[in-house]
Amino acid sequence: MTDINQNDVAPPSAIARMFKNFLLIRESPIAMFGFALIMMWVILAILAPVLPLYDPNTPLEPFKFPLSAARDGGHYWLGTDHKGRDILSRVIFGAQTVLVWATLATGVAYIVGMFMGVVAGYLGGWWDEVISFVSNVLLSFPVIVLYIIIITYLGATGFNIVLAVTFASAPGIMRIVRGLVLDLRTRDYIFAAQTRGESPMYIMLVELLPNARGPLIVDACLRLGYTTITIAMLGYLGLGLPPPDPDWGKMIAETQPLGSFAGHMAVVPAAAISSLVLGFNLLADGLREISMRD
């Protein structure tokens, strides 16, 4: 008889645990709906190259209304714009642009902001003074002014948009993380780690940050939505990514003057942005509700 000891059972792997935690969103229909909206755009964006779409940048037949037949026997499901480009295709390829840059920008802002916050909260003293003061100066800028200055000074490229979003969001993230760390640093497991002689870097990155993740996940969802708005807004204002690749904000700006006879051209991308942002906001709302319940 082989004795099966309780201790022999391997603990569930990190991925399995993450998946189990993820299934918690089933508790909130709102979160599920938000998640479904986001996934719809993510899947469309990933599948864009293999979907049967017209090329997003090729001029075909201008000023076609939604559902009209194309010359080659296909359909322009959402019509074409003033240059004759297929709007459905542009909206789906535009999802690629906005999802990639919004995720990247929010991710970089989070890495910088979390690092600033954990250093300010855990090390305290001068670190805290300096980091908090820099954050206060940056937060005193109206965000749009920050974007305009950085982008007009450095040029409108993807990298500079990431930089601008980082400057605008990292101070806010830093404040949240700092507050969480100030609370967590008095816990016993931190004292235990200090007594073991762990380095401050280890304590900050391995002990503190993972335990602060709860509120940060909700905040990250909200910020993803807000960064989506920002990227589309910069595109709308003419400060966005360079052409010709489709950008939801720029699509609105280009076709807005034609609203009197071809309203669909601007309404479609506007609906696309709104649905994606709504997805992020509903997911954040649902997650917050789930976390409050426990």
Next chain:
Amino acid sequence: MLILASRRFLSMALIMVIVSFTLFAIFESDKLAVAGKVLGPYSNTEQRELWLEQNGYNEPFLERYVTWVGNALTGDFGNSIQYKSPVADILWPRLGNTAILAGLYMLFMIPISLTLGVIAGMKEGSLQDRAVSIGSVLTTSVPEFASATFFSAIFVFWLGWLPGTSAMTGGFNWAEIFLPVFVLVVYGFGYTARMTRASMAEVMTSHYIRTAVLKGIPYRRVIMKHALRNALIAPFTVIILQLNWLLSGVIVVEVFFAYKGFGKLLLDAALFGDIYVIEACTLIAVFVAVFSQFISDIGYTLLNPRIRFT
């Protein structure tokens, strides 16, 4: 109180000095580039150097900074490159137009969001609470340029009730200001409503409300006399701090409806490279932001007796 006010005032002044210095360093440390911007791309190096000499650009950097700040404080922001006239002449009327827009926004947004927030927060989890929460998530998910597209598609192009642009060429016109304000209110009320709701919900669970209810005071009076006063302290700061990001909405709305305001001036200057206008607009925007922070700190202290008396 006085100590707090003066400390906040000092930090406000310090932030303004740092911001103005950074701004000056970004835009004017490269003298030849400034001359190039002012004289245009076809000017040669000698002309640019002559211009720099005539306009006192050969002084040391710090001295130039001090002169520049002095001029800005007395309302002299230099000459606009794009409009060929003093920046101040263009700036103040534009700022006035934006103040009208922002003022009307506040006039409608504050009562709407406070009412909805209070109604939602009175009974946490009730039907009205759910409705307000979902409604505010919906409206804050539709950015201004998207909702402006939807509303102008409906009210301008389909129903034909309102004009699609707000250039105010024939003087001030209520029909033209309606859509810009409406778009701003629809996007902006949700945040304040949610804050008010959270604050109200917290007050409603406090002991003094329970006591008041148990004493047999009518529910209406409990809300009006006991709950509201404390529940509205937090939204006060939120409303004032909104000025900071209201500017993004204002720029978008002004561009969308071709309204001649401060935001459009700043954006046009940025796209054109009109550095003196950018500097002036940025200084004013940051000053408004920092000053509103100051007001909200002081106001919060005055409103909240727990802080005021300690």
